[in-house]
Amino acid sequence: MISSDVILVFVSLFIVFIGLGFYGKYWRKGDLNHVHEWSLGGRRLGTTLVFFLIGADLYTAYSFVAIPSGVFAKGSLYFFAIPYVMLTFAVALVAMPKLWTLSREKGYITASDFVKDRFSSRTLAIMIAITGIVAELPYIALQIVGMQAVLTVMLAGYANAQMVGEISLLIAFVILAAFTYSSGLRGAALTAIFKDVLVWITVIVVIIAVPISIGGFGNAFKAAKENYVTLPENLVPAYATLILGSALALYLYPHAITGVLSAQSVQKLRYSTALLPLYGVGLAILALMGVLVYAVPGAMNFLSGFPEGSRGILVVPSLILYSLPAWFSGIALLGIFVGGLVPAAIMAMAQANLLTRNIIKEIKPDLSNNSEIRITKMSSTVFKFVALAFVFSVPATYAISLQLLGGILIVQILPAVFFGLHTKSLRKNPLIVGLVAGIASGIYMVEMANSFGPLTSSLFKTAFGPIYIAVIALAINLAISFGGSAVLHRRAIKNQTGQL
Amino acid sequence: MHSSIKYVVLALLVLIPSFVNLGVPIYNRDSPELFGLPFFYWFQTFWLFACTGFYFAYAKLVENKA
Numbered sequence: 205m206i207s208s209d210v211i212l213v214f215v216s217l218f219i220v221f222i223g224l225g226f227y228g229k230y231w232r233k234g235d236l237n238h239v240h241e242w243s244l245g246g247r248r249l250g251t252t253l254v255f256f257l258i259g260a261d262l263y264t265a266y267s268f269v270a271i272p273s274g275v276f277a278k279g280s281l282y283f284f285a286i287p288y289v290m291l292t293f294a295v296a297l298v299a300m301p302k303l304w305t306l307s308r309e310k311g312y313i314t315a316s317d318f319v320k321d322r323f324s325s326r327t328l329a330i331m332i333a334i335t336g337i338v339a340e341l342p343y344i345a346l347q348i349v350g351m352q353a354v355l356t357v358m359l360a361g362y363a364n365a366q367m368v369g370e371i372s373l374l375i376a377f378v379i380l381a382a383f384t385y386s387s388g389l390r391g392a393a394l395t396a397i398f399k400d401v402l403v404w405i406t407v408i409v410v411i412i413a414v415p416i417s418i419g420g421f422g423n424a425f426k427a428a429k430e431n432y433v434t435l436p437e438n439l440v441p442a443y444a445t446l447i448l449g450s451a452l453a454l455y456l457y458p459h460a461i462t463g464v465l466s467a468q469s470v471q472k473l474r475y476s477t478a479l480l481p482l483y484g485v486g487l488a489i490l491a492l493m494g495v496l497v498y499a500v501p502g503a504m505n506f507l508s509g510f511p512e513g514s515r516g517i518l519v520v521p522s523l524i525l526y527s528l529p530a531w532f533s534g535i536a537l538l539g540i541f542v543g544g545l546v547p548a549a550i551m552a553m554a555q556a557n558l559l560t561r562n563i564i565k566e567i568k569p570d571l572s573n574n575s576e577i578r579i580t581k582m583s584s585t586v587f588k589f590v591a592l593a594f595v596f597s598v599p600a601t602y603a604i605s606l607q608l609l610g611g612i613l614i615v616q617i618l619p620a621v622f623f624g625l626h627t628k629s630l631r632k633n634p635l636i637v638g639l640v641a642g643i644a645s646g647i648y649m650v651e652m653a654n655s656f657g658p659l660t661s662s663l664f665k666t667a668f669g670p671i672y673i674a675v676i677a678l679a680i681n682l683a684i685s686f687g688g689s690a691v692l693h694r695r696a697i698k699n700q701t702g703q704l
Numbered sequence: 705m706h707s708s709i710k711y712v713v714l715a716l717l718v719l720i721p722s723f724v725n726l727g728v729p730i731y732n733r734d735s736p737e738l739f740g741l742p743f744f745y746w747f748q749t750f751w752l753f754a755c756t757g758f759y760f761a762y763a764k765l766v767e768n769k770a
Contacts, residue, residue: 286748287725290755294718297762415739422740433742435732444728471767478759481752488749492741 210358210525213534214541217402218376221542224398225383228391247308249466253393255476257550258463259483260396261454262289263403264343264547265350267487268540270607273516275494279432281439283491284446289484291451296477300455301470302625314554315461315621316562322624325632326566331639332617333562336458337555337587339614342606343457344551344591347544348373349517352595354541357521360506370596376545377592381585384549389466392549399546402539406524407489409536410496414527418499427498441669449674453615456622458554459547493523502526514599548588556584605659609650612662612674616642619685634688642681649673710765717762721755 249257267285274282303318312318316336320329355369362368383391415421425433435443454460467473497503497519503526507515524536560580565571571579620635649664650673663670724730731747738746 280744283745283748286752290752291722291725293755293759294722297759298718420740422737425740425742433734434744435728440728440732444726447726471763474763474766475760478763479756481755481759484752485749488745488752492745 207530209530210534210537213531214358214538217535217538218542221395221398221538222379222383224394225380225387225391228383228387228394231390231394247466248468249393249472250468251472251476251479253397254463254467254473255479256396256400257389257393257466258460258476258480259400260392260546260550261457261460261463262480262483263400263486263543265347265544266343266607267490268520268543269350269353269517270346271487271491272494272519275432275491276497276519277494277516279429280435281443281446282494283435283488284443284450285491286484286488288447288450288454289487290481291447292454293477293480295451296455296464297474299622299625300464300477301474303461303621304464304467304470304473306625307465313465314458314557314562315456315617316558319617319620319624320562323620323630323632323635325636328620328632328636328639329562330566331636332620333558335613335617335639335643336558339610340458340551340555341587341591341594342610343459344548344587345594346607347548347551348592348595350544351376351541353517354521354537357506357518357525358537360509373592376541377588380545380549381588384553384584385581389462389550389553392546392553393466395542395549396546399539399542402535403543404486406536406539407486409528409532410493410524411489414493414496414500414523417527418496421492421496424496424499428495432495438669441666441671442663445672445675446663449615449672449678450611452618452678453611453674456614456617457551458558459551462550462554462557490520493520497523500527548591549584552584552587552591553580555587556580556582559583602658605662608662609647609659612646612650612677613643615674615678616646616681618678619682623685629689629693630685631689631692634685634692637688638681638683638685641684642677645680646673646677649676714762714765717758717765721751721758724751725755 271282271285303312303315306312306318310317310321312321314333314336316329316333319332320326323329351373352369355372356365359365359369387394415424418424455464464473467476494516497507500523503519503522506522506526507518510518521537521540525533528536557580560571560576560583564579565576616639619630619638623630624635650659650662653661653664653673662673664673664676666676731751732744734742734744736743
C-alpha cells in the first residue's frame with residue numbers, strides 16, 4: 205500500500221492548481237463575453253506563454269502514457285516520438301505564420317473559418333470541422349486514461365480503489381469544467397505553466413536519480429528485451445513514416461491551431477515554435493522510462509499484478525513511486541495528473557469553437573454574439589464529459605489505439621489547410637472528394653491491418669515494409685485534390701478559349 | 705545578404721534537420737554509447753538541441769528580412 209504522504213502532497217498541490225485555474229479570469233483581463241477573448245486569450249500571449257501553451261499540447265498523456273507504454277511493450281519503435289516532435293516544428297515554422305497573419309486580418313478562430321473563406325465552400329468547411337471534432341475526441345479520452353493510470357497506481361491497495369478513482373476523476377472534471385467555463389484559455393495557459401514546472405522537475409529528477417540507483421542505463425537495456433537497443437531493420441520504413449505522418453498531423457489538430465492563434469505577434473509565434481524542440485528532451489526522458497523500469501524490481505513486481513495489456517500505461521507512475529521518496533512522488537504524480545487535465549481543457553475548447561462557429565452557425569446564421577459564446581462554453585463542458593463517459597465505458601488500451609486512428613483522420617485536412625494557405629491551384633470539389641477518399645481509405649486500411657478485430661496497429665504492410673497508414677491515405681488524398689484541381693483548371697481554360 | 709541567398713539559407717535551416725530526422729539509418733546504431741545509453745537514443749535526444757539552434761536561426765533570419 206502507498207504511503208499517505210503521497211496523497212497528502214498530491215491533494216494540496218491540486219488545490220493550488222484549482223486556485224490558479226479560477227484566478228485566470230482576472231489575469232490580463234479582457235471582456236470574456238467575446239469569443240476571441242475567451243477562446244484565444246484575447247490573442248495577446250507572448251513568446252513564453254505560447255511556448256507553454258503549445259508545450260501543454262505536446263506534454264500530454266500522449267507523452268506520459270502512450271509513448272512510454274509503447275517503448276515498454278514494443279521497444280525502440282516508439283522512440284519515433286522524438287524525431288516526430290522535431291519535424292513537426294519545422295512544419296509549423298513554415299506553414300503556421302501565414303495562418304496567424306490571415307486570422308488576425310480576418311478574425312478567424314478555427315481552421316475551418318479559413319477554409320470557408322478561402323474556397324467559399326460551406327460543405328468543405330463543415331466537413332473539416334466534423335473531422336476536427338471527431339479526431340480530437342480520442343485525444344481527450346487518452347488524457348483521461350493517463351489521469352486514471354495515476355489514480356490506479358496511487359490508490360492500489362486501498363479499499364474500493366476503483367470506485368474512489370472514478371469518483372475522483374469525476375470531481376476533477378467538474379472543477380475543470382467550472383474554471384474553463386469562467387476563465388477560458390487564460391485559465392488553461394496559467395495552469396499549463398504550473399503543470400510544466402512540476403513535470404520538468406519530475407523528469408530531471410528521474411533521469412538523474414534512476415540511472416544512478418540502478419547502476420547506469422546499460423543495466424536497464426540488459427534487463428529489457430532484445431530489440432530495445434536499436435531499431436530492427438524491417439521497422440525502418442515504419443519509423444520514418446510514423447515520424448512524417450505524425451509531424452504533419454500535429455498542427456492540424458484544433459487545439460494546436462488554438463495555441464497558434466493565441467500568439468500576440470507572428471514573430472513571437474516563430475520564436476516560441478523554434479524553441480519548442482527543447483520540450484522534446486522531457487519527452488525523450490519519459491520515453492526512456494519505458495526501458496528504465498525493467499531495472500527497477502519494485503516497479504516490475506508491482507506491474508506484474510496487473511494484466512499484461514494494461515501494464516504499459518502504468519509504467520511512468522509506478523516507476524516514480526518505486527524509485528523516488530514518497531513526498532516527491534506526490535509532486536510528480538500530480539504533475540502527470542494535471543498534465544492530462546490541462547490539455548483536455550484546451551482540446552474541449554477547440555472542439556466547442558468548431559461546433560459553434562462552423563456547424564451550428566452555418567445552420568443558424570443569425571446567432572447573436574451572446575448566444576455564440578454561451579453555446580461555446582456549454583459545449584466545451586459537454587465534450588469533456590462525453591470523453592469521460594467514453595473512458596468509463598471502454599477498456600483503456602482501446603483509447604490509445606483510437607488516438608492513432610485520430611491522427612489518420614486529422615491529417616486528411618492537410619490539403620485544404622496547409623496547401624490552401626500556400627498554393628493557388630486547389631479547387632473545392634476535388635478537395636472534398638480527396639478528404640472523403642483519404643478518410644475512407646485510412647479507415648479501411650486500419651481495419652485490414654487489424655484483420656477487422658480490435659485496433660492495435662496503425663501500420664500497413666507493403667512491398668517496402670510496414671508503413672504508417674496516415675501517410676498512404678494522405679498520398680491518395682493529395683493525388684485526388686491536386687489531380688482533380690488540375691483537370692478542372694484545364695477544362696476552365698479550354699472553355700474560355702472556346703468562347704473566344 | 706542578397707535576397708535569393710537568404711531564401712536558400714532559410715530553406716536549408718529547415719531542410720537539414722528534417723533530412724536527419726527522416727534519415728533513420730543515419731542514427732540507427734548502438735555504438736558509441738553515452739553513459740550506457742545506445743547511440744540511437746542519445747543521438748536523437750542530442751539532436752533536439754541542434755534543431756532548436758537551426759529553427760532559432762530561421763526565426764531570426766525571417767525577422768531581419770521583414
